[in-house]
Amino acid sequence: MTLEGKSVAILIAPRGTEEPEFSKPKQAVEDAGGKVTVVSFEPGKARTVNSDLDEGASYPIDKTFSEVKADDFDGLVVPGGTVGADKLRGSVEAISFIRAFFDQKKPVAAICHAPWTLIEAGVLEGRTLTSYPTLKVDIENAGGAWTNEEVVVDNGLVTSRDPNDLPAFCAKLVEEIAEGVGAAPAGGN
DSSP states (O other), X not given: OOOTTOEEEXXXXXXXXXXXXXXXXXXXXXXXXXXXXXXXXXXXXEEEXXXXXXXXXXXXXXXXXXXXXXXXXXXXXXXXXXHHHHHXXXXXXXXXXXXXXXXXXXXXXEXXXXXXXXXXXXXXXXOEEOOSGGGHHHHHHTTOEEOOOSEEEETTEEEESSGGGHHHHHHHHHHHHHHTOOOOOGGGO
C-alpha cells in the first residue's frame, strides 16, 4: 500500500501524547511514502511521554492549529495518551480541525484515549469503534458502539485500544488513507 502524494496530519500535545502512539503511525505513513505534518498548539518542539508519566522524545512541530485546514490533508492521525487526549479535547481549535475531517469524509485514525477528541467533536453517533477500555461508557454515552478488538474500521475511522495494537492500527490507517474514503458525521452533516 502506498501513500505517495498523500499528506497526513498527526497531532501532538506537549508532555501528553504517548510516544509509540505518535512515532509508530508517523513512521508507518512515511514508510508508505506519505508526507507527515506534525500539528500542535504552539510552534517549536513538543515532548511526548511514555506510559503517561515518563518523558519521551522531542519532535519539531510543523504547523499550529491556526495554520492548517483539513482541506490541506488526505487523512488525520490522533495519537493517545491520557493527558495528551485531554489537552486536545479541551482545545476548540483542535476539535474544529478534527471535526472538519469528518465533514469532508476523510480518513481519521485514533488510538487509545484519542477517541475522547472524537466524542468532543460529536462524530461518534452510530459508529462502531474501540479505544482504551476505560472510554467504553464515554463512547456509548456519545452514541457509539464500543467493541474490544485490536483494530476497528468504520467507514474510514480507524481505532485501536493501546500500544500493543500498533502494528494492526498502523497497517489499517495506511490502508484507509490510501483508499481515501472517510465517513460524514452522524446525521450526514
